[in-house]
Amino acid sequence: MPEKNAHRSLVGQLLILTVAMFGFGFLLVPLYDVFCEITGFGGRTNPEAAVVAEAPDLTREVRIEFVTTVNSYAQFEFAANADSMTVSPGKMYYATFTAKNLAGEHKIAQAVPSVAPSGAAEHFTKIECFCFTSQEFAASEERAMPLQFIVNPELPDYIDTITLQYTFFDTAPVAAVLEN
Amino acid sequence: MTRGIKKMTTEVMDAHDMHDDHSPAKGIKRWLFSTSHKDIGTMYLVLSLIMFFVGGAMAMIIRSELAIPGLQFVHPEFFNQMTTMHALIMVFGAVMPAFVGLANWMIPLMIGAPDMALPRMNNWSFWILPVAFGLLASTLFMPGGAPAGGWTMYPPLVLQTGDAFPFLIFSVHLLGLSSIMGAINIIVTVINMRAPDMSLLKMPMFVWTWLITAYLLIAVMPVFAGAVTMLLTDQFFGTSFFLAAGGGDPVMFQHIFWFFGHPEVYIMILPAFGVVSEIIPTFSRKPLFGHDSMVYAASCIAFLSFIVWAHHMFTVGMPLTSQLFFMFATMLIAVPTGVKIFNWVATMWRGSMTFETPMLFSLAFVFLFTIGGFSGLMLAIAPADIQYQDTYFVVAHFHYTLVPGSVFAIMAGTYYWLPKWTGHMYNETLGKVHFWTSTFFVNLTFFPMHFLGLAGMPRRIPDYSTQFADFNTMASVGAIGFGVSQLLFVWVLLTSKKGTKVTAEVWDKPPGLEWTVPSPAPYHTFETPPKLSDADGFH
Numbered sequence: 235m236p237e238k239n240a241h242r243s244l245v246g247q248l249l250i251l252t253v254a255m256f257g258f259g260f261l262l263v264p265l266y267d268v269f270c271e272i273t274g275f276g277g278r279t280n281p282e283a284a285v286v287a288e289a290p291d292l293t294r295e296v297r298i299e300f301v302t303t304v305n306s307y308a309q310f311e312f313a314a315n316a317d318s319m320t321v322s323p324g325k326m327y328y329a330t331f332t333a334k335n336l337a338g339e340h341k342i343a344q345a346v347p348s349v350a351p352s353g354a355a356e357h358f359t360k361i362e363c364f365c366f367t368s369q370e371f372a373a374s375e376e377r378a379m380p381l382q383f384i385v386n387p388e389l390p391d392y393i394d395t396i397t398l399q400y401t402f403f404d405t406a407p408v409a410a411v412l413e414n
Numbered sequence: 415m416t417r418g419i420k421k422m423t424t425e426v427m428d429a430h431d432m433h434d435d436h437s438p439a440k441g442i443k444r445w446l447f448s449t450s451h452k453d454i455g456t457m458y459l460v461l462s463l464i465m466f467f468v469g470g471a472m473a474m475i476i477r478s479e480l481a482i483p484g485l486q487f488v489h490p491e492f493f494n495q496m497t498t499m500h501a502l503i504m505v506f507g508a509v510m511p512a513f514v515g516l517a518n519w520m521i522p523l524m525i526g527a528p529d530m531a532l533p534r535m536n537n538w539s540f541w542i543l544p545v546a547f548g549l550l551a552s553t554l555f556m557p558g559g560a561p562a563g564g565w566t567m568y569p570p571l572v573l574q575t576g577d578a579f580p581f582l583i584f585s586v587h588l589l590g591l592s593s594i595m596g597a598i599n600i601i602v603t604v605i606n607m608r609a610p611d612m613s614l615l616k617m618p619m620f621v622w623t624w625l626i627t628a629y630l631l632i633a634v635m636p637v638f639a640g641a642v643t644m645l646l647t648d649q650f651f652g653t654s655f656f657l658a659a660g661g662g663d664p665v666m667f668q669h670i671f672w673f674f675g676h677p678e679v680y681i682m683i684l685p686a687f688g689v690v691s692e693i694i695p696t697f698s699r700k701p702l703f704g705h706d707s708m709v710y711a712a713s714c715i716a717f718l719s720f721i722v723w724a725h726h727m728f729t730v731g732m733p734l735t736s737q738l739f740f741m742f743a744t745m746l747i748a749v750p751t752g753v754k755i756f757n758w759v760a761t762m763w764r765g766s767m768t769f770e771t772p773m774l775f776s777l778a779f780v781f782l783f784t785i786g787g788f789s790g791l792m793l794a795i796a797p798a799d800i801q802y803q804d805t806y807f808v809v810a811h812f813h814y815t816l817v818p819g820s821v822f823a824i825m826a827g828t829y830y831w832l833p834k835w836t837g838h839m840y841n842e843t844l845g846k847v848h849f850w851t852s853t854f855f856v857n858l859t860f861f862p863m864h865f866l867g868l869a870g871m872p873r874r875i876p877d878y879s880t881q882f883a884d885f886n887t888m889a890s891v892g893a894i895g896f897g898v899s900q901l902l903f904v905w906v907l908l909t910s911k912k913g914t915k916v917t918a919e920v921w922d923k924p925p926g927l928e929w930t931v932p933s934p935a936p937y938h939t940f941e942t943p944p945k946l947s948d949a950d951g952f953h
Binding site: 277 | 597605
């Protein structure tokens with residue numbers, strides 16, 4: 235029957251479309267990463283150490299603000315040693331953060347950074363950061379952790395304040411944290 | 415496997431061919447194993463009505479709690495379960511199945527086809543739904559209660575759902591599966607089974623809007639299924655799609671969700687546009703003004719729906735250029751929507767209008783949906799949206815598009831085609847009373863919410879500051895009134911067979927092939943394809 239063949243081929247095409255769109259949903263995950271890296275969307279910064287030559291632009295000052303959050307499932311204290319600092323673009327700076335393990339046992343933590351406004355993210359380069367790797371803490375250990383960064387002189391003129399935000403996570407799955 | 419299903423379909427169709435002048439099977443078997451588009455359409459509509467009352471009961475709990483400040487009836491946790499379940503049930507249980515039911519009943523009759531193209535799959539796509547809602551409803555009795563993190567299921571909050579979590583995910587999977595199968599069925603029926611001289615542009619608007627809707631469903635339901643699958647693997651299989659600690663990004667879920675979610679809102683409104691485009695010409699006694707421009711407008715809306723999703727999430731932070739893009743793209747949707755509103759008004763212009771119940775609901779649709787459209791334009795303005803985000807202004811906006819929008823269109827369609835289904839005229843007086851009480855109370859419920867939202871009352875909160883008391887009391891009175899009015903609707907439906915018998919045409923020369931078959935529509939119709947010249951409305 236010609237009608238049945240027509241049904242069969244159209245249903246086949248529509249099923250292919252359905253499967254393709256299911257795949258597209260998962261393809262959005264890497265696409266989103268690429269999109270964020272290109273545009274600075276989501277306030278993402280470089281995930282690994284970068285090497286940048288210094289070229290100080292002393293005519294300009296940018297205020298860097300540090301915001302720290304501890305995830306509700308992580309038993310930590312975590313704060314920047316200074317709330318903010320004023321920097322010149324193109325010059326290297328150091329900042330220190332301190333974290334303390336409040337649990338009576340060994341913990342592995344991970345700091346996840348985010349920069350706002352998003353237009354600043356691609357111009358904020360971390361030379362060294364405690365967020366590049368997970369951090370191990372012995373029971374009740376307190377430790378200072380270094381950050382070394384440089385603000386690219388090509389930072390758009392309209393940005394005079396950059397906020398660097400860290401959230402401190404316990405890397406154990408949430409279920410395991412809740413059991414303890 | 416596929417071959418097995420195909421073989422079954424063939425056998426069923428052969429059986430039909432052999433017994434085509436027999437009446438349907440008796441008792442429960444007629445409904446369980448039905449492959450008739452009319453039976454399945456009826457089942458969809460009945461399920462949708464039941465779900466409308468289940469979701470409505472939850473709305474009554476929400477509005478009772480909010481009637482006066484303070485906590486009086488329910489715990490905040492249960493209140494959150496109610497808002498979440500109300501949304502899931504109304505979206506997936508009431509509005510979507512109602513339109514699929516209307517499509518099942520009317521599309522074959524409107525295009526001159528004997529049945530849907532894939533009758534056995536049609537049966538499956540219906541019977542999956544009660545199972546899915548059984549799973550979803552069972553979560554109310556589980557430790558930790560039903561899902562309470564909002565129907566948008568944002569992580570990480572949704573991952574704190576108790577035992578209900580996997581049930582939520584699987585019921586969404588099943589609902590998606592049912593929608594996709596229904597959509598495939600509709601596309602194949604419309605593309606392959608039209609009467610020989612019905613070209614695509616001669617199709618009635620209801621068929622057109624459903625064809626576009628079906629493509630939207632196939633495009634976005636699988637993406638939604640993928641997103642909730644990622645939630646499932648994040649929770650149980652150690653992935654970190656949305657967990658920041660593991661390198662994922664919770665904001666990404668919002669992007670993927672709204673990539674589905676925005677087309678989804680048009681899935682719920684395009685068939686409504688189709689319904690009123692059928693009704694307004696009948697009671698204006700003029701052909702639909704600008705039929706082809708309506709088709710292009712609906713297609714434009716469908717296309718734009720894919721590139722505006724981030725207007726739901728302006729406050730998560732995004733670059734200025736993105737905000738501008740999503741703001742202007744969203745406002746652009748007002749243009750094709752405006753074309754549609756203009757065409758409906760132009761259809762009525764100098765028409766010999768009468769105001770039967772379906773026409774009243776359609777007129778209210780045009781007027782009240784436009785209010786929802788205007789508040790949508792206000793929300794599209796990125797700098798203003800930061801003030802409106804997550805307030806009752808948003809609640810007012812989408813309820814205006816969904817209740818006097820989609821739900822009124824469903825009721826209009828039900829009254830319009832009910833005599834075709836039953837062969838009897840419903841009680842017109844009670845229908846009009848139902849219309850006027852519904853319209854009064856729906857405005858009493860949702861109009862004050864605009865003011866509450868502009869004054870800053872947040873949504874999804876069981877208690878509020880005393881300054882919001884008066885408007886909330888008004889909204890609660892309106893909600894109870896609207897709920898009670900719907901009992902009248904049920905009464906009209908239950909007594910619909912007691913009215914006078916109607917002719918095949920039912921109304922005054924209504925356009926469309928569905929009015930060429932007798933009323934009630936016989937179990938088998940259009941076994942030989944009709945000629946368009948037999949019906950009104952084709953030129």
